[in-house]
Amino acid sequence: GQQVMQIPQYQHVQEGEDFTTYCNSSTTLSNIQWYKQRPGGHPVFLIQLVKSGEVKKQKRLTFQFGEAKKNSSLHITATQTTDVGTYFCAGQSGTYKYIFGTGTRLKVLA
Amino acid sequence: DGGITQSPKYLFRKEGQNVTLSCEQNLNHDAMYWYRQDPGQGLRLIYYSQIVNDFQKGDIAEGYSVSREKKESFPLTVTSAQKNPTAFYLCASKNRDRGPNSPLHFGNGTRLTVT
Numbered sequence: 001g002q003q004v005m006q007i008p009q010y011q012h013v014q015e016g017e018d019f020t021t022y023c024n025s026s027t028t029l030s031n032i033q034w035y036k037q038r039p040g041g042h043p044v045f046l047i048q049l050v051k052s053g054e055v056k057k058q059k060r061l062t063f064q065f066g067e068a069k070k071n072s073s074l075h076i077t078a079t080q081t082t083d084v085g086t087y088f089c090a091g092q093s094g095t096y097k098y099i100f101g102t103g104t105r106l107k108v109l110a
Numbered sequence: 111d112g113g114i115t116q117s118p119k120y121l122f123r124k125e126g127q128n129v130t131l132s133c134e135q136n137l138n139h140d141a142m143y144w145y146r147q148d149p150g151q152g153l154r155l156i157y158y159s160q161i162v163n164d165f166q167k168g169d170i171a172e173g174y175s176v177s178r179e180k181k182e183s184f185p186l187t188v189t190s191a192q193k194n195p196t197a198f199y200l201c202a203s204k205n206r207d208r209g210p211n212s213p214l215h216f217g218n219g220t221r222l223t224v225t
Contacts, residue, residue, distance in 0.1 A: 033213060033214075041218070042200060042216040042217060042218050042219050043153070043200070043214070043216050044216070045213035045214065045215075048213065088152060088153065090153075090214070095160075096141050096158060096160050096206070097155065097158060097166075097168070098143075098214060099155065099169075100152045100153035100154070100155075101152055102151060102152040103153075
């Protein structure tokens with residue numbers, strides 16, 4: 001079945017350093033969504049990418065969707081302690097089925 | 111305020127017992143989902159429902175059952191057949207009228223411990 005992998009699984013950075021997580025799907029995706037889950041919390045929607053090669057920015061966060069629509073990345077510039085959490089990508093499989101990636105847990109050291 | 115309510119937050123059960131996790135939403139969403147979260151494995155789809163009285167198996171449906179008798183409610187039963195039921199369970203919903211590109215809204219989750 002369809003699989004969505006994320007790397008790295010864990011990332012520790014010093015506050016102010018950049019951070020990137022990568023998402024790879026075994027099949028072509030119609031779109032990809034990104035979610036953030038704070039420790040002890042639930043996933044919260046960040047953004048969705050639909051077009052091949054699409055790039056979107058939210059303040060210090062930059063999201064990219066690959067040309068082949070099989071991979072995506074999230075880059076955070078100058079991390080802050082508020083960025084701590086687990087970041088998930090989710091690929092759409094069928095009209096209403098979403099397959100989540102394994103997640104990248106980010107820890108920011110002050 | 112509109113949202114998704116999962117109860118209880120923590121649930122403890124003895125091995126061999128069935129247990130039902132509650133999920134209620136007042137967002138008027140048609141589609142609802144159950145995910146299981148284990149450390150290092152992300153979220154795995156158990157069941158999902160696009161409309162009342164209809165639901166489909168996800169990737170790890172074995173040992174679980176659901177019902178969708180009302181639009182607002184999508185309870186999940188963890189049966190004794192589920193071999194490793196201890197996990198964090200997340201319910202989500204989605205506005206189907208906004209098309210396939212609308213986001214999932216999650217509840218706060220139920221942490222189930224079976225001993």
